Structure formats: C-alpha cells, structure tokens
Amino acid sequence: MISDTATLADALWRATCYASVCQLHLRDNVLLNRPLTTQHVKERPSGHWGTVPGTAWALSHLALTAGLLDHRVELVPLLGAGHAGVVQLAAAWVTGELGKLRPQFSPDAEGLRRLAQAFPDVDGMGAEVTPALPAGAFLGGRLGGCLPFAQGAALDSPGKIAVPVIGDGECETPTTAASWLAQRLLPGSFVLPLVHLNGFRMGGRSLLSAMDDDALRSYFGGLGWEARVVHVTTGSQSDHVAFQTALWDALESTLDDRPTALVMRCVKGWSAPVSLGGRDLLGTSDLHKTPLVSPRSEPEQLMRLAHWLASYQPANLFGEDGRAKGKLAGAVAEARWCSFEPAEPPRVGSPTMAPSTRATTFTDAVTGVVRRHAARGDFLLLSPDELASNRLAELADEHWAHELLAEEVLLEWLAGWTASGRRGALVSYEAFAPLLTSGLVGHIKQRRLDGARELPSLNLLLTSYGWHNVHTHGDPSLATALLALRAPAVRVLTPADPTRTAAALDEAFDSLEGVNLIVAGKHSRTAHPVGTIAEEHRRGLAVWPHLSDEGEPDLTIVAAGDIPAAVAADAVDYVRARHRCRVRVVNLLDLTVLGDPELWPRGLSDQDVDLYLGSHAPVLVLTLGHPAAVWGLLSGRLRRPVDVIGWQEPAGPMPQRQLARSLGMDRAGVAHAAGLLMASREVVR
Numbered sequence: 001m002i003s004d005t006a007t008l009a010d011a012l013w014r015a016t017c018y019a020s021v022c023q024l025h026l027r028d029n030v031l032l033n034r035p036l037t038t039q040h041v042k043e044r045p046s047g048h049w050g051t052v053p054g055t056a057w058a059l060s061h062l063a064l065t066a067g068l069l070d071h072r073v074e075l076v077p078l079l080g081a082g083h084a085g086v087v088q089l090a091a092a093w094v095t096g097e098l099g100k101l102r103p104q105f106s107p108d109a110e111g112l113r114r115l116a117q118a119f120p121d122v123d124g125m126g127a128e129v130t131p132a133l134p135a136g137a138f139l140g141g142r143l144g145g146c147l148p149f150a151q152g153a154a155l156d157s158p159g160k161i162a163v164p165v166i167g168d169g170e171c172e173t174p175t176t177a178a179s180w181l182a183q184r185l186l187p188g189s190f191v192l193p194l195v196h197l198n199g200f201r202m203g204g205r206s207l208l209s210a211m212d213d214d215a216l217r218s219y220f221g222g223l224g225w226e227a228r229v230v231h232v233t234t235g236s237q238s239d240h241v242a243f244q245t246a247l248w249d250a251l252e253s254t255l256d257d258r259p260t261a262l263v264m265r266c267v268k269g270w271s272a273p274v275s276l277g278g279r280d281l282l283g284t285s286d287l288h289k290t291p292l293v294s295p296r297s298e299p300e301q302l303m304r305l306a307h308w309l310a311s312y313q314p315a316n317l318f319g320e321d322g323r324a325k326g327k328l329a330g331a332v333a334e335a336r337w338c339s340f341e342p343a344e345p346p347r348v349g350s351p352t353m354a355p356s357t358r359a360t361t362f363t364d365a366v367t368g369v370v371r372r373h374a375a376r377g378d379f380l381l382l383s384p385d386e387l388a389s390n391r392l393a394e395l396a397d398e399h400w401a402h403e404l405l406a407e408e409v410l411l412e413w414l415a416g417w418t419a420s421g422r423r424g425a426l427v428s429y430e431a432f433a434p435l436l437t438s439g440l441v442g443h444i445k446q447r448r449l450d451g452a453r454e455l456p457s458l459n460l461l462l463t464s465y466g467w468h469n470v471h472t473h474g475d476p477s478l479a480t481a482l483l484a485l486r487a488p489a490v491r492v493l494t495p496a497d498p499t500r501t502a503a504a505l506d507e508a509f510d511s512l513e514g515v516n517l518i519v520a521g522k523h524s525r526t527a528h529p530v531g532t533i534a535e536e537h538r539r540g541l542a543v544w545p546h547l548s549d550e551g552e553p554d555l556t557i558v559a560a561g562d563i564p565a566a567v568a569a570d571a572v573d574y575v576r577a578r579h580r581c582r583v584r585v586v587n588l589l590d591l592t593v594l595g596d597p598e599l600w601p602r603g604l605s606d607q608d609v610d611l612y613l614g615s616h617a618p619v620l621v622l623t624l625g626h627p628a629a630v631w632g633l634l635s636g637r638l639r640r641p642v643d644v645i646g647w648q649e650p651a652g653p654m655p656q657r658q659l660a661r662s663l664g665m666d667r668a669g670v671a672h673a674a675g676l677l678m679a680s681r682e683v684v685r
C-alpha cells in the first residue's frame with residue numbers, strides 16, 4: 001500500500017510543482033507540447049519558488065493519506081510558509097478544487113493557461129494563501145502563527161489532526177518557538193507539525209539547518225516532542241516511500257497523544273535549475289524566489305526553464321487536453337482535502353443575561369458571564385498569566401481556561417479555536433496587548449477574504465491599564481492601531497461600570513465576524529444607573545439623563561470608559577456652575593460610533609449626531625485611549641468645536657493623581673477644556 005501511495009504522491013507532486021513553475025513563468029504553451037519560445041514566457045517572471053517543492057511534497061502526501069483514511073481521521077493541512085500561495089493554487093488546480101470555485105481555471109490546458117496568465121493576480125485571490133482553497137485555514141504571510149493556530153483548531157476536535165507545514169526559518173520566530181513547549185497545556189489537541197527543513201530562510205541558512213539529526217531529536221525531545229527525521233533528497237520513489245512510512249508512524253503516535261513532529265530534511269527549491277551563468281543556485285538562498293527573471297532576453301534562462309518544466313514529465317501527467325491522466329488521474333481520484341469547517345453553523349445564542357442584571361465588581365461581572373457562556377461547552381478562556389492579577393483567579397482552574405505567558409500564542413489558539421466555529425476570549429493587560437497587533441491584523445484580513453466563513457468573533461478583554469497602573473504598564477496602542485485599519489469588524493467597547501462590562505461581554509461572546517476589544521478596569525466599583533444600558537448596546541451610546549440638562553445643551557461631554565464616566569459624573573456640576581451652561585453627558589460604549597457610518601456599522605449619521613450630541617454644542621470627548629484614535633474616527637465630521645482628553649505617554653513615572661491632572665482627566669481638566677471649547681464656539685460664531 002505504501003509503495004502504491006508513494007507512486008501516486010510522486011505524480012501529484014510533479015504536477016503541483018509543474019503547475020507552480022507554469023504560474024511563475026509562462027503565459028502560453030503550458031503543456032509544453034511545442035518547443036518553448038520567448039513568446040510563451042512572461043515578460044518579467046517573479047514570485048517565490050523556494051518553498052514550493054517541499055510544500056508540494058507535504059500537500060501531496062497529506063491529501064493522499066487523508067484519502068486513504070477516508071473520514072476515520074481527518075488530516076487538515078495548514079500552510080505556515082510566508083509565500084506558499086503559488087503551490088496552494090497549483091495543488092488546488094491539479095485536484096480540481098480551483099476549477100470548482102473559479103470555473104475559468106478548470107483542470108485542463110485552458111484552465112492552466114488562464115491561471116498562468118492571471119498569476120500573481122488570480123481573480124480576487126492574489127498570489128498568496130487564501131481561505132477559499134484547500135489548506136487555507138491559516139492565511140499566513142506573517143510567519144510564526146501556524147503551529148499555535150493548528151493547536152487551537154485541533155483542541156477538542158476529535159477525529160481531526162491538524163498538520164501545520166512550518167518552515168525552518170519560521171521555527172526561529174518567537175511564536176513558533178514558544179508553541180512547542182505550550183503544547184503541554186493542550187493534551188488531546190492532535191497536531192502533527194511538519195517541519196519543512198530546507199536549510200534556508202529567505203536570505204541565509206536557518207539555525208535548525210546547522211543541527212544534525214541527533215541534535216534535532218534532542219531539541220524537540222526537550223520540548224516534549226518526538227522528532228521523526230526523514231530525508232528527501234532527490235524526490236525519488238524511495239524518498240516517497242520513506243516519507244509515507246514516517247508519516248504513518250507519526251500519525252499513529254500523534255493519535256496515541258504522544259506529540260510527534262515530522263522533520264523533513266530537503267534542499268530549498270530542489271528540482272529548479274542547479275546553476276545559472278556558471279553560478280550555483282542549489283544549496284543557496286538564491287532559490288527563495290525564481291532565479292529565472294529574464295527568460296525573454298537571456299537565452300540560457302529560456303533553455304533552463306524548458307528543461308526545468310520538462311523534468312516533471314508533463315506528457316506523462318496530462319493528456320492532450322491537459323486533463324490528468326494515468327497515475328496523476330489516480331492520484332486526483334484518491335486525494336482528499338480536509339478542513340476544520342464546522343459541520344453546523346456556529347452556535348451563537350441570544351445574550352445569557354437580562355440587561356439590568358447588576359454586577360458590583362469586575363470579578364462578579366466577568367466570572368458570571370464567562371461561566372454562563374462556558375456552560376454551553378464551546379467556550380475557551382485564555383490569558384497570559386493574568387487571571388489572578390485581574391481578580392479572576394477562580395476561573396484559572398476551569399478545564400476550559402488556559403494560562404500561558406505568550407500573548408501571540410494565545411491569540412492563535414483563540415483564532416484556531418474560533419475557526420472551527422467555537423467561541424472564546426483572551427484576557428490581557430492593555431499595556432501588552434499591542435503584541436497582538438500583527439496577528440489580529442492578519443486574522444482581520446483573512447476573515448474579510450472570499451471563502452472565509454461566518455465565525456464567532458475574536459474577543460479581547462483588556463484590563464489593567466495605565467491610568468491605574470505603573471509607568472511601564474500603560475499603552476493603549478492596540479485599540480489605536482485597530483481603529484486605524486478602518487475595518488468594520490473592529491469594535492472598541494469601553495463599558496463604564498461592572499454591570500456594563502458584563503453586558504458587553506455577554507453580547508460580544510455571542511457575536512459573529514467581529515474583533516471586539518473590551519477595555520475595562522478591574523478596580524471599578526461604581527454603579528451608574530442601568531436604565532440606558534439597552535440603548536447603549538443597541539446603538540453604542542446613550543444620553544445619561546441623570547447627569548444631563550433637558551433640551552439643547554451648550555456643551556456635550558462624551559465619556560468612553562469607566563474612568564472617563566466617573567470623571568464626567570464628578571465634573572458635570574462643577575462645569576455647569578463655573579461656566580453657567582447647560583451640559584449633556586453621553587456615555588459611549590462603542591468608540592466606532594464616532595466613525596463614518598458608511599464604514600462602521602454603528603457610526604452615527606448626521607441626524608444621529610444632532611440627536612445624541614445636540615445640534616450645535618461643542619463636544620468634549622473623554623477617552624481611556626489615545627486622543628489620536630478619536631480624532632481619526634471623527635475626521636472632522638462634527639463641524640463644531642471638539643476637544644479630546646485621553647492617554648498621552650508621560651515622560652516618566654508619576655503618581656496616578658498627577659498623571660490624571662497633567663493629562664486633564666479630572667474635574668479641573670474637564671472644566672478647563674470645557675471653558676476653552678465654549679469660548680472657541682463664541683469665536684466661531
């Protein structure tokens with residue numbers, strides 16, 4: 001059986017490499033049934049080749065092995081490489097999946113010609129990994145997240161094994177490096193990492209490549225993984241047999257819950273031309289991208305390209321119409337692509353609590369809601385060692401809660417977990433949440449792409465921020481960065497008290513397609529009147545009647561967050577008395593309400609601006625985060641005097657009270673800003 005599969009894998013591998021080389025270089029003659037001329041090649045071929053042969057090898061074996069397993073166990077490949085798009089497209093074209101999605105790229109000669117001509121702008125899919133195609137559940141681009149994403153996806157997914165294909169360069173990233181050890185926290189998460197050890201990163205040798213097989217086994221062994229090292233040298237039948245054998249062994253030990261990694265040693269970009277112009281290519285970093293960048297003007301390059309394509313024996317793979325034949329047809333029939341796609345749509349329900357359910361402390365608020373959601377059995381709570389410090393210690397021992405001091409790993413766990421339709425949240429210090437920026441941006445991109453499914457939101461509860469904390473623990477940059485993306489999925493929720501925190505979490509946990517940043521302090525014990533909570537949730541803001549004068553105000557104070565709400569409540573009578581003006585206080589739950597309604601689902605229309613903020617009153621916004629984030633949302637659309645009091649990085653450590661005073665986040669600061677605003681309105685008039 002192994003030798004039969006090896007033969008089929010060889011056909012699939014050759015076809016996938018062939019279709020990759022076509023995409024990178026050709027515009028015509030894609031079956032090579034005529035001598036290759038300059039007319040057939042692209043003017044300026046470009047793109048990444050180095051990762052192709054090893055990744056194609058992995059995908060070919062995994063798809064065939066998944067076919068043999070026939071639903072008993074699902075093998076789900078995930079691509080970690082920075083530039084595996086071309087090989088993903090090639091594998092999807094060969095196996096007909098691309099043609100199902102985009103009929104113009106049918107699995108025949110015309111389909112391949114069109115694909116080659118389109119690359120690198122393949123009909124909305126670009127040239128990089130896409131969720132629309134097999135093995136695309138992890139978008140990649142950004143190296144490091146694939147292994148932990150696979151761990152999160154495979155957690156509590158019986159019958160599925162995630163197979164992240166990870167480069168040796170990628171193994172140098174902190175996120176991947178931390179994930180090996182982190183597996184200890186997730187027994188029963190069946191992950192079989194395939195380390196694609198091709199010797200090189202982008203510009204030089206990888207660190208792993210300097211280790212011999214024993215050293216590799218010791219390295220992985222110390223981290224808790226058994227490494228099975230398999231050598232793929234020329235791509236011969238015996239290489240395929242050795243790989244199949246190692247893969248089956250590794251599958252068996254993975255299912256025994258013995259973490260096992262398959263380390264595939266090969267040469268980066270093998271099967272490409274070994275030299276050019278007398279210069280060695282093989283065994284150098286020059287094969288990271290295609291080396292044949294000017295085959296039109298360089299006859300040697302054209303000749304090398306023709307030999308390169310011919311080396312995969314296309315006539316033996318494709319019939320005259322370009323359809324798979326012989327062993328390749330057999331391989332396509334056997335191959336199977338598995339995914340983490342949930343059998344049913346995500347189980348989101350309606351909120352678990354009545355809006356008026358009161359919570360007196362942050363601890364009550366969070367533990368109550370989290371427990372109610374976790375009781376549904378599909379919830380994961382993650383934290384970088386901050387549950388106890390955030391007064392949530394009682395959650396730490398729950399089987400659905402995991403703490404690991406590696407923010408980036410946790411984000412990928414959450415993303416992998418939710419990618420299979422389940423719900424969860426990450427509790428992090430606001431100051432260190434910017435570590436998550438790059439990962440979140442990647443997931444936001446991925447979730448916007450064609451082929452992405454409707455998934456439960458990524459929820460982040462950000463606590464312990466600088467207004468209450470030490471100098472080193474203040475940095476609201478994550479919210480600022482995500483708002484700057486202008487992605488409608490992002491919401492920044494700043495509940496004013498524990499009851500509102502509970503309500504915000506309750507709604508967020510059951511929401512779909514979003515990235516919810518909930519910024520709430522663990523100290524707050526204030527309880528504002530609850531009458532407006534339903535409106536705050538529905539609309540993202542509400543006028544607080546208990547603090548507001550009736551009718552049109554002379555000044556509107558918008559408070560976004562627990563400290564701003566408390567400061568507004570404290571300052572309002574003072575402002576009223578000092579400036580003899582009518583004041584309205586608006587509680588803002590969702591910062592994106594201030595943004596353009598064309599872009600943000602809850603953005604205020606011009607009529608709503610007048611309704612909530614008053615038709616002409618100057619506006620003073622108090623925010624927990626950077627004023628720049630608010631200015632960016634407003635973009636001048638209020639057409640009236642506006643000021644924003646928020647976080648600015650202090651020059652050095654200072655007592656909290658002094659910090660608040662220096663930034664204007666206190667009664668005196670609010671009164672001062674209010675006076676200036678109202679004076680400027682007089683000038684504007």
Ligand SMILES: Cc1ncc(C[n+]2csc(CCOP(=O)(O)OP(=O)(O)O)c2C)c(N)n1
Nearest residue numbers: 051082141142143167168169170200201202
């Ligand atoms: C976080 C991050 N840093 C840098 C890059 C740029 N980059 C793209 S591919 C690559 C080298 C990857 O090497 P390896 O993981 O060994 O993959 P291979 O191409 O050899 O399969 C780098 C550094 C990136 N994509 N992501």
Ligand SMILES: [Mg+2]
Nearest residue numbers: 167168169200
């Ligand atoms: Mg590499």
